[in-house]
Amino acid sequence: MNQYYNEINRFIDAHKDEMVKKWKTLVNMEGHYDEKENVERAAGWLKNEFEQEGFQCRIHEVMKERAGILVGVLGSDRPGKPVIFSGHIDTVHHSGSFGKENPFEIRDGKAYGPGVLDMKGGIIISLYVVKALNHLGYNEHPIKILYAGEEESDHIGNDADIFYTEESKGALCAFNMETGHIENRLCVGRKTQYTVRAKVHGLGGHAGNEFTKGKNAVHEAIFKAAELTKLTDLDRGTTVTVSVINSGTNTNTTSIPDLSEFAVDIRVFSDEIGKKVLEDVDQIMKKVFVEGTTTEYYVDLAKLHPFEPNPQIMRLFSLVNQVAADHGFAEFGQIQLGGASDAGAIAAAGIPVLCSCGPIGEFNHNVREYAVVDSLFERAKIYALTVTEIDKL
Numbered sequence: 001m002n003q004y005y006n007e008i009n010r011f012i013d014a015h016k017d018e019m020v021k022k023w024k025t026l027v028n029m030e031g032h033y034d035e036k037e038n039v040e041r042a043a044g045w046l047k048n049e050f051e052q053e054g055f056q057c058r059i060h061e062v063m064k065e066r067a068g069i070l071v072g073v074l075g076s077d078r079p080g081k082p083v084i085f086s087g088h089i090d091t092v093h094h095s096g097s098f099g100k101e102n103p104f105e106i107r108d109g110k111a112y113g114p115g116v117l118d119m120k121g122g123i124i125i126s127l128y129v130v131k132a133l134n135h136l137g138y139n140e141h142p143i144k145i146l147y148a149g150e151e152e153s154d155h156i157g158n159d160a161d162i163f164y165t166e167e168s169k170g171a172l173c174a175f176n177m178e179t180g181h182i183e184n185r186l187c188v189g190r191k192t193q194y195t196v197r198a199k200v201h202g203l204g205g206h207a208g209n210e211f212t213k214g215k216n217a218v219h220e221a222i223f224k225a226a227e228l229t230k231l232t233d234l235d236r237g238t239t240v241t242v243s244v245i246n247s248g249t250n251t252n253t254t255s256i257p258d259l260s261e262f263a264v265d266i267r268v269f270s271d272e273i274g275k276k277v278l279e280d281v282d283q284i285m286k287k288v289f290v291e292g293t294t295t296e297y298y299v300d301l302a303k304l305h306p307f308e309p310n311p312q313i314m315r316l317f318s319l320v321n322q323v324a325a326d327h328g329f330a331e332f333g334q335i336q337l338g339g340a341s342d343a344g345a346i347a348a349a350g351i352p353v354l355c356s357c358g359p360i361g362e363f364n365h366n367v368r369e370y371a372v373v374d375s376l377f378e379r380a381k382i383y384a385l386t387v388t389e390i391d392k393l
Contacts, residue, residue, distance in 0.1 A: 002326070009381060015128065015131070019380070023111065024113075026124065030097075034065075034153075038095060043068075046070055053134055066153065069163060070146075070147040073143070074142060081171055083171065083174070085126035085146075087119050089123070110373065111372075112369065116369060118358075121359040122359065125383065154193065162345075166349075169349045172390060173316050174351060174353040176341055176343040176354065176355040178355050186356055186357065187343070189308045190304075190341055190343060190344055191340060192305055193267055193302040195264070195300040195302075196297060196299050197262075198264075200224070200259070201296075202216055202217030203293075206254065216256050217247070217293055219289070220289055221260035224289065229241075236268075239266070240264060240266050240277075244261070244263040247259065270308060316354055319386060319389065352393070
């Protein structure tokens with residue numbers, strides 16, 4: 001058993017109420033990624049919390065319209081390589097989405113509120129890992145934090161992903177404090193996401209009298225969308241989902257629509273697979289199914305990069321699992337997830353990273369979002385213990 005187990009266990013147990021109180025404070029600082037001032041207020045509160053623990057913090061600005069990245073380092077003069085805790089402060093929920101002020105609440109051992117799971121609980125875990133380590137007098141490795149203010153926007157329009165990669169170079173490992181999987185699995189690989197946005201132009205007319213003269217934009221969109229879905233390859237983890245389709249401004253059911261717009265969500269496990277998929281997308285978009293229609297399209301490439309399991313990641317996973325097992329905690333499973341995160345940009349720096357390290361729960365990106373309260377405490381203990389044994393990597 002780890003020599004620090006009893007001290008870490010006692011420290012976290014003694015601060016459970018305080019952890020929940022700070023969790024509540026952070027969750028109640030609502031902030032969708034487009035609500036720059038709200039997110040900055042939460043980032044400022046966090047900056048102060050980490051600075052009280054000895055961190056040297058700064059905000060790295062990414063774009064005028066959105067909040068920047070909270071960066072901090074504790075113990076920059078320590079001899080070891082840094083251990084990173086990362087994630088994001090913003091949420092997908094606009095302020096007021098939960099219908100009341102101060103929406104955080106606990107019912108039957110579950111915490112509810114905007115970002116309670118995705119991913120403000122994970123940030124609180126990292127804060128108390130640091131507090132527990134400071135309580136021990138730990139000084140072996142620097143601790144670094146990277147918390148973005150607009151991750152839920154996929155960093156489109158800025159270079160936050162590049163910043164994450166550069167800031168991660170030379171670190172020993174990283175824990176991305178995203179949504180914890182309800183089945184107690186840690187994420188060892190993630191997909192990236194592309195959004196195809198298309199606009200089809202046709203020629204309008206009367207559906208009964210000018211069927212052959214009109215050029216139906218919706219028909220063309222449907223044909224293209226159907227072909228795109230055939231790019232789904234579950235064996236390789238590639239999914240193609242038509243997520244939006246409409247007929248523009250035309251609401252007359254007896255007319256041939258001259259405009260249709262649609263969007264398609266694509267998920268892939270690697271950039272190599274993604275490159276081939278996008279080549280196929282281009283061929284489908286260039287193909288004309290309804291003569292006389294034209295199509296314009298573009299692709300939003302998420303700045304949340306894919307990463308796959310590798311020996312480094314699996315060694316880190318095994319270490320965390322061994323620490324959990326050695327101290328009476330349930331062992332973790334492993335999973336590769338379809339959702340993207342900043343863990344991919346960290347993995348691009350060549351260091352091992354685990355994702356989904358936050359409290360466990362369900363329904364993130366939904367007002368039903370909840371996190372299991374006890375997992376907040378349990379995971380704080382496990383990660384603090386892991387840091388004290390991190391040289392086993």
